[in-house]
Amino acid sequence: MVTRREFLDTLAVGAAGLAISSTAKSYGQIMGANERLNFAVIGLNSRAYAHLSSLKANQGAVHISHVCDVESNILAKFATATNKMMGYDPATERDFRKILERKDIDAITIATPDHWHAPMAILGLQAGKHVYVEKPCSHNPGEGALLVEAQKKYGKLVQMGTQQRSSPHTIEIVNKIHSGIIGRAYFAKCWYDNTRKSIGIGRPAPVPATLDWDLWQGPAPRQPYKDNVQPYNWHWFRIWGTGETLNNGTHEVDVCRWALGVDYPNRVTASGGRYAFKDDWQFYDTLVTNFEYDDKAISWTSDSCNGMHTYNRGRGSVIEGTEGSVLVDRDGYEVYNLNGKKTDEFKVGKQTSTADLIGADSMTDAHFANFIAGIRKGEKLNAPVSVGNVAVTMLQLSNIAWFVHRELNLDPSDGKIKNDTEAMKFWNREYEKGWEPRI
Template structure:
């Protein structure tokens, strides 16, 4: 089946428009899979979030992880053991993403690397005709964000962003009920995240460990010496690779507010905040308050407490949507409806099957979200977090960081999302390592 299918893909890649869904195959841009064809996947970046991807792929019928990709031998070795135990087989290893996507049998890549790689890998994979599940945030800067939409249009592959709450049954229900007026006219989305992250210390320049390909890890980012407090995970708090908490967690909650309010680009953005808890290498604010104001009077707020929990005690993350007749509280695992007086009217819980079970997001929402991507690949079903729309939520988070850094209220073109007042030169883009400028 595999060879037949792939020959078919090759032969039809330039002229598939005539195919219709009345055959067992469906037109989906370049890559065509029949309803019964296996979807061959690769997981890229296999330390933490990559395992949630692997578990979600493994939960789907007729799919297989044919490759794992990482640049750290110890992480690869640990993940091989994890795979054996949890999915029952150990996929092949390809360390270099560029070689990985040349593989003809590969249909979809799942990207869970640091964020300076996200847009590059998505664009390169799409160019190679692969479908993509890209973790949030989908880009490191506004320029890359823009290119993702262009790439999707040009190459026609499916690109789903990893904001998996878009596939939560209770969130889908809540948004549907909001659209039908259950809380009247919606005007405010309040997004929050509360954590007590520790210090990341002051890193020391040390020799690159033998088990790590630091050059490949850095990829598109300008080269710097290796320090002992960057990899794994703490790259989130360095600007060369990460994007801070408003992207790390805000992308989820701000996205839900945007969905509930039915809005895209705001007319202005303000941000206040600072780094209050530790003297360390962390390069972003660790507490932040952002307001996105919209033309029609609606607004979204983001309260990010990375270090120091929100008091009085609030759940770790979530969203409240306010309307003229009541409010709705949403998180990954439930939906609560309140009247204007704050009385609980309804409480819908995400079923045991689709519940999120840990901080790397693992659980049923991933399974729904990955299942939705597979349905889109096989049956051309709409994606729940299609990149053109999902990238607008990432765009808002970039604006939040730019408002914070500039100390100005950003005035935004509500059609394009571009900043109208002057803040800093070249805010749209980053510098790249030589030869790594993204191209579509």
């Protein structure tokens, strides 16, 4: 397998001579094609279909020139869906490095497993691509900080997929909170619930002929293939995934800290466990985590295996202030006075579900539109990686607090753990040799 360094060396000397694919040639004959951005979608299961839907919604400005996945059946299925939705065939590729070598690709979108997010995004920046990367933007705090640094160094845009940052009603209510609609906002609580089933006990099995298991693992230390990992259950293994906090908590915690106007906290605690089932799941299914500031706090509760709603919602946030509260989720918002009487509300009109693993919706369309406008017109990004990485790091710190079973005291300037050398060992991770991300 070609290492990261060997790939960059090849990229530096060989990219200019690549031939344009027949798909791109035919596209070049379309009126206005030179004004459109060529996108490549990488990692084609579940959330990638939301990327496809949102690129369709913005098709006047973009062309999907390539799609890429290490699993051939997933790749073929997505290519067919792209043809059906966009009306043309994208070029297909199993190795993302060949995508990055191309000079005719302007931007990549990353919907791979979490352990690939930051390393691939960094390689994309080094190859001169703009990057849309799903949350979490990193697998661990160290590489998240490295990605932020890389974006500054290479100058291309990186939008993180916290799409509620582009939701018009969320932008509206956060601005109202900042303007004092509930007085001084001081506490936020948020939650997520689902009815996920057991993943069982994985059995060693032959790697499917359709899957490049070595490239799928990429920067992660090598593991034998088991039958309960791919294509979704990797979320619950610490070597590849980041648990429910980063899988879903990122969205609501980001809204809460946005509404409260805070960044890194002073302290973080996390309490919970894997209670519902006894299987290979390496994270908690039930967790309560708290982030404490000088005069504010955020609390997030995860119920991965129990669908009992909070405020009749599977996910959402409540922002409390000295003069009232706001309840906000993806479907709208409600404003209450101190006595709990509703004084205002807004509803989108379409109800979302936590069981939806794709999440194609209008706010994702708007998030992509913002990213595209950032590239084409210099529009300010709603979720640049420097902003998105704050909530990601906070929830990674929540994981670390759960790993070591104690409260963490933090440096609020960068989130680093103070006076706890054992906990700080989790700031970074071990990488497969040759795949260490560097800038």
